[in-house]
Amino acid sequence: MASGKIIKLVVFELLEFAAFSIPTLVIMEQFATAKQRTGSEKTHYWLIVSCSIAYVAVVSLLIWVPVKVVLYKKRHLYKKIIGWRPVLVMCVVLSTLPSFSFSIAVTEVQKNINGSANLLPESLPDLPVSLVLLSLIVVDIIEKLRHYPLRGSQKGYEDSDICITSLQQIKTVTEQVVQNDGNPSTAQASKPPAMSQPRNHVAVLVGPLEPSFESRILRMMSQRDVRAELFLRSFLVWSDTVEMLRVAGHQAVYKSGWVYPVYIFSFISLLRMVFTPKNPLLNSLGILMQDLPFVFLRLSLIIALGTITPVLGLCKNILVTVSYIYFNYVTRLRPFSAFETSPF
Incomplete structure (x- = not known):
């Protein structure tokens, strides 16, 4: 009988291959x-369909399968791939x-x-675009889920990182107190760093206390699992791109030249999927590839065509961009560098 790891591998590979091939077809x-509706012969329809099947077959046999085999067999090569994911590439x-191009x-x-643009529908079908994005998100989820078991409880890596980071911060503050006072024994016997007031102290940020439940039902409802x-x-991260591609199906957009920048900038935003989830450059790339371009794109669409794209999306892109620049760069300047703590 096949082991659980083999079944998991086969299911994941079949799902990824389906997500890779179905959107193009x-x-x-x-x-x-659409080409046949213009009056083309039935032969043209089957020629295009045959070409799509041939494209998927050739790409799968020459690129997809060899890369998958190399990644599975040569684990030492896979470990040398740092910061990006070849499957998502x-x-x-x-x-x-190709799917966006043919859309x-x-x-x-x-x-x-x-011969008339007035006979066009008010909006294009949402199924093709949703299928493309759903396929990408499925592959993204599978690549993340590979590192976790599918059975049994599993503590999330994110929770471990939070605990380690908090301990490191407390240790760093304690060492700061020791260096400033010049008396390690006194510092060790003193109150916790959050309560002490040493010279040139560094404040420890303490957030609101989280509740703990005694009720059995509430304990069950409070369970968290990273899987x-x-x-x-994975779905929330790409909600902004989904909304932008939905705008491309609006009649005022696809009947004009605005459909090209919408698809181009949406595709650029999807390039972030190539990078690993914990890549240090991911936040910066999110601003450069999505939020900042979407600010100008959404603002231009609103000025030219009206509020066909939500104003809330524009506000989100502006606030995310401004907050990233402020907290990462402006606060390093001398007038903004003074560390403050909340009175609450």
Whole structure:
């Protein structure tokens, strides 16, 4: 009987391959259908469908499968890959990019149906775009979930990091007290760093106390597992890109030239998937690849076409960009460098 690890590997690989191949086939079939509506022969439809199947087959056999085999067999090579994920690179470049390209081609073909743009629907179907993003998110979740067991309880790595960071901060403050007072024994016998008031003290940030429950039902409801949170976080991170691509299906956007910058900047924002979740550059890349470009894109769309994109999304992009710049760079300047603690 196959072991749990083998079953897990097979299921994950089948899901990833389905997420890699299905979006391209669906978008290409949609393009073939739109092309046929313009009066093309039935042969053209089957030619496009055949080309899409051939593309997926060739890419899978020449790139996807060899890379997967190398990553599985040569573990020492896999450990040398630092900061980025090759599986997501293949999905973004070989699946998402062609899908977005043919999605734009579908809109251009539909504009020429019956020679009139007035016959276009009010909005394009959401299924193809949602399928592309869902496939990327599924691959992202699987690549994160590989490092966790699927059975038994598992403490999240994030919780461990928080505990270690807190202990390191307390240790650092204690060492600061020792250096300032010049008497280690006195410092060790003194109150905790958060309560002491040494010269040139460094304040320890203490947040509000979290509740602890005695009730059995509330204890069950308060359970947290990082494996379940992976699904929530993976979808929430890309909600801004999903909303932007939804705007691309609006009639005022896809009938004009605005559809091109919307798809281009949305694809650029998806490039962040290539990097590992804990890459130190990920926050900066999120600002440069998503929030900052979306500020100008959303502002331009609102000025040119009205509020077809939510103002809340624009406010989110502005606040995230400004807060990142302020807390990471402006607070390092002398007028803003004084450390303050909240009175509460």
